[in-house]
Amino acid sequence: MTPLLEARALSRTFPLGFGAGRSFRALHDVSFTVARGESVALVGESGCGKSTLARLLVRLDAPSAGTLLLDGRDVRAGDGGFFAPGPSKAFRRRVQMVFQDPFGSLNPAHTIGHHLERPLRLHHPGVDTEARVRDLLDAVGLPGHLAGTRAANLSGGQRQRVAIARALAVEPDLLVADEPTSMLDVSLRAGVLELLARERAERGLALLFITHDLGAARAAADRLIVLYAGTVVESGPTEDVLARPLHPYTRLLVAAARPGDLRAPLPARSGTTSPVDAGCPFAPRCPLADDRCRASLPLLHAASGARAARCHLVEPM
Amino acid sequence: MTAPRVGSVLSVRDLEVRYRGPDGDVCAVDGVSFDVRPGEVLGLAGESGSGKSTLAHAALRLLRPPAVITRGEVWIDGEDVLALGPGGLARLRWRTASIVLQNALDALNPVLTVHEQLADTLRAHAPFPNARAARLRAEELLALVGLGEDTLDRWPHQLSGGQRQRVNIALALALRPKLVVMDEPTTALDVVVQRELLQRVLQLRDALGFAVLFITHDLPLLFDLADRVGVLYAGRLAELGPAAAMRENPAHPYTRGLLRAMPPLTGPRRPLAGIPGAPPDPAHPLPGCRFAPRCAVAAARCRTEVPFAHAVGPGWRAACHAAPGLPATRSP
Numbered sequence: 001m002t003p004l005l006e007a008r009a010l011s012r013t014f015p016l017g018f019g020a021g022r023s024f025r026a027l028h029d030v031s032f033t034v035a036r037g038e039s040v041a042l043v044g045e046s047g048c049g050k051s052t053l054a055r056l057l058v059r060l061d062a063p064s065a066g067t068l069l070l071d072g073r074d075v076r077a078g079d080g081g082f083f084a085p086g087p088s089k090a091f092r093r094r095v096q097m098v099f100q101d102p103f104g105s106l107n108p109a110h111t112i113g114h115h116l117e118r119p120l121r122l123h124h125p126g127v128d129t130e131a132r133v134r135d136l137l138d139a140v141g142l143p144g145h146l147a148g149t150r151a152a153n154l155s156g157g158q159r160q161r162v163a164i165a166r167a168l169a170v171e172p173d174l175l176v177a178d179e180p181t182s183m184l185d186v187s188l189r190a191g192v193l194e195l196l197a198r199e200r201a202e203r204g205l206a207l208l209f210i211t212h213d214l215g216a217a218r219a220a221a222d223r224l225i226v227l228y229a230g231t232v233v234e235s236g237p238t239e240d241v242l243a244r245p246l247h248p249y250t251r252l253l254v255a256a257a258r259p260g261d262l263r264a265p266l267p268a269r270s271g272t273t274s275p276v277d278a279g280c281p282f283a284p285r286c287p288l289a290d291d292r293c294r295a296s297l298p299l300l301h302a303a304s305g306a307r308a309a310r311c312h313l314v315e316p317m
Numbered sequence: 318m319t320a321p322r323v324g325s326v327l328s329v330r331d332l333e334v335r336y337r338g339p340d341g342d343v344c345a346v347d348g349v350s351f352d353v354r355p356g357e358v359l360g361l362a363g364e365s366g367s368g369k370s371t372l373a374h375a376a377l378r379l380l381r382p383p384a385v386i387t388r389g390e391v392w393i394d395g396e397d398v399l400a401l402g403p404g405g406l407a408r409l410r411w412r413t414a415s416i417v418l419q420n421a422l423d424a425l426n427p428v429l430t431v432h433e434q435l436a437d438t439l440r441a442h443a444p445f446p447n448a449r450a451a452r453l454r455a456e457e458l459l460a461l462v463g464l465g466e467d468t469l470d471r472w473p474h475q476l477s478g479g480q481r482q483r484v485n486i487a488l489a490l491a492l493r494p495k496l497v498v499m500d501e502p503t504t505a506l507d508v509v510v511q512r513e514l515l516q517r518v519l520q521l522r523d524a525l526g527f528a529v530l531f532i533t534h535d536l537p538l539l540f541d542l543a544d545r546v547g548v549l550y551a552g553r554l555a556e557l558g559p560a561a562a563m564r565e566n567p568a569h570p571y572t573r574g575l576l577r578a579m580p581p582l583t584g585p586r587r588p589l590a591g592i593p594g595a596p597p598d599p600a601h602p603l604p605g606c607r608f609a610p611r612c613a614v615a616a617a618r619c620r621t622e623v624p625f626a627h628a629v630g631p632g633w634r635a636a637c638h639a640a641p642g643l644p645a646t647r648s649p
Contacts, residue, residue, distance in 0.1 A: 045507040045508070045509070046507055155595055157595060158595075185364040185365055185534070185596070186364060186534055186535075186536070186575060186578050186579060187364060187574060187575060187578050187591060187592035187596075187611075188591060188592075188595065189578065189591065190577075190578045190580070190589040190590060190591030190592075191591035191593075192591075193580070193589055194589055194591060212507065212508065213580075214508075214582050215579060215580035215581055215582045216580050218580060218581075218582060218586065219580035219586075219589050239586070242582065252509060253508065253509065254582075256508045256509040256511070256512040257508045257512075257582055258582055258583060259537055259538075259540075259541055259581075259582065259583065260541065261541070262512065262515050262516055262519060262541050262542055263516055263519055263520070266509065266512060266513070269509075269513070270479060270507070270509040270510045270513055272477075
């Protein structure tokens with residue numbers, strides 16, 4: 001079956017300065033799929049390219065190379081050309097995003113009702129917006145009277161619920177959520193994760209959940225994709241990857257996040273996550289790296305049980 | 318109120334901190350008492366607005382208006398901190414007690430190299446015969462936190478977040494204090510960097526014997542890090558006890574809620590349970606227990622009567638009418 005979303009060898013390179021020919025490779029050869037109704041978590045440390053990838057997926061930014069497909073068709077196919085640049089309205093209805101910072105993503109001077117009505121009027125003209133706004137607020141666990149309140153008067157947790165309601169207003173097929181809980185208090189995070197899980201169950205919404213928190217990824221996602229220095233180093237079913245990580249970087253990440261004896265040594269050290277000119281980007285820190293790792297970047301190859309790893313030392317299937 | 322505990326490196330007694338405002342005061346810390354014993358790690362967990370940072374700053378008298386200490390006592394190593402004059406405070410800070418802040422850049426001067434920062438602190442408190450001696454001591458301090466001497470001549474902006482926080486810890490340890498207050502020192506760091514830094518803090522604590530007051534929102538982390546753990550809610554101490562016992566069997570419903578709200582990385586996958594509602598507005602405090610509106614086991618009494626801390630086990634107390642344990646006795 002055709003996946004809902006497919007990323008094929010996406011790369012994004014940012015030029016550094018003018019004309020010097022130097023550039024920073026933020027993403028390199030990123031390929032994965034998201035099936036209808038599936039929940040996929042994208043994890044990695046700061047600077048690994050998580051948010052750059054999120055921006056590519058909702059087309060706030062365009063890849064330097066590679067293709068993004070929705071239902072097997074290149075997302076650029078429906079674009080309006082020179083006079084209507086940017087992603088088509090149809091694409092925007094199907095793929096929505098929730099940003100990390102609920103204080104930056106809502107206009108503090110506008111009411112909550114205004115935030116929710118605008119996408120409704122644009123994408124679903126003729127619908128009873130007042131009733132729909134109430135339904136949306138109810139769905140995200142907020143009282144209906146908040147529709148008349150300005151965003152400035154809401155707490156962080158309430159704002160993030162509004163941001164989710166706004167993304168859900170147009171009934172998208174895929175929600176890209178970039179660290180939706182990291183700015184919230186601990187006691188409120190679970191509520192947002194619960195809300196996303198319920199929307200998935202009730203509406204068949206697919207979720208791409210970007211996080212640095214492996215525990216949240218485990219709670220929210222069926223499948224895990226681990227990003228390091230702009231490349232996918234490992235992917236597979238969440239429980240399998242966390243229980244038995246294949247890539248040395250995933251092993252380090254899991255060991256560092258796992259509760260227990262803080263004095264226990266880690267399998268590798270922290271360091272920069274910058275891309276390297278040649279070879280595996282993790283090789284400079286990897287305890288197992290050999291000459292081959294420093295010479296050539298391994299491919300993301302299939303391992304056992306729906307898993308994949310980008311490592312010379314992991315046996316391919 | 319009981320007297321400061323003899324032999325404690327930090328004693329906080331019935332402390333109240335208010336933020337003065339045009340519409341009246343907001344009480345950020347409300348009658349908190351606890352002790353930090355020599356060489357131990359005491360962790361304080363709380364969400365934003367719980368008063369945890371205000372408390373850390375109050376302990377070293379670093380609060381600035383509109384925050385004022387309106388009641389209570391703070392004793393550090395036998396000295397009455399609230400009675401100290403400017404000279405006494407200058408002697409106390411860095412030499413007896415130091416602080417590491419969440420945002421490493423806030424604490425480092427951007428136009429001084431690492432060496433200049435360290436030498437400045439060292440020379441302000443202890444005379445060094447010459448620049449060479451100060452530089453050697455600075456090198457020693459960096460080695461303690463796992464940084465090479467090449468770091469000495471760098472500027473803060475050239476360092477990674479983890480390296481900056483290591484420099485801050487080196488600064489905090491420069492004058493061999495008995496107490497280091499750490500206010501969310503690893504919150505902004507990646508998980509691998511955080512783990513390495515905490516490992517180093519524990520090793521240094523073992524070697525040098527200083528006590529740590531560690532403040533964070535991450536309760537499960539505190540159970541791995543601290544000897545004893547306190548949980549703050551809306552400016553009050555909900556529970557305080559030995560880390561191992563509290564992890565197994567938390568007595569306060571808020572502590573239980575916080576633990577359940579953190580998605581676990583190991584063990585069976587269980588449905589997540591957030592704590593319903595939101596923390597109270599400190600400008601409009603409720604009568605009774607402040608957690609009552611969000612509490613699953615709250616009774617009528619909880620909404621009217623402030624629960625005082627009572628013992629639920631050895632060295633373990635909870636401020637909850639429903640918590641198990643000995644009959645309610647007013648103890649700090």
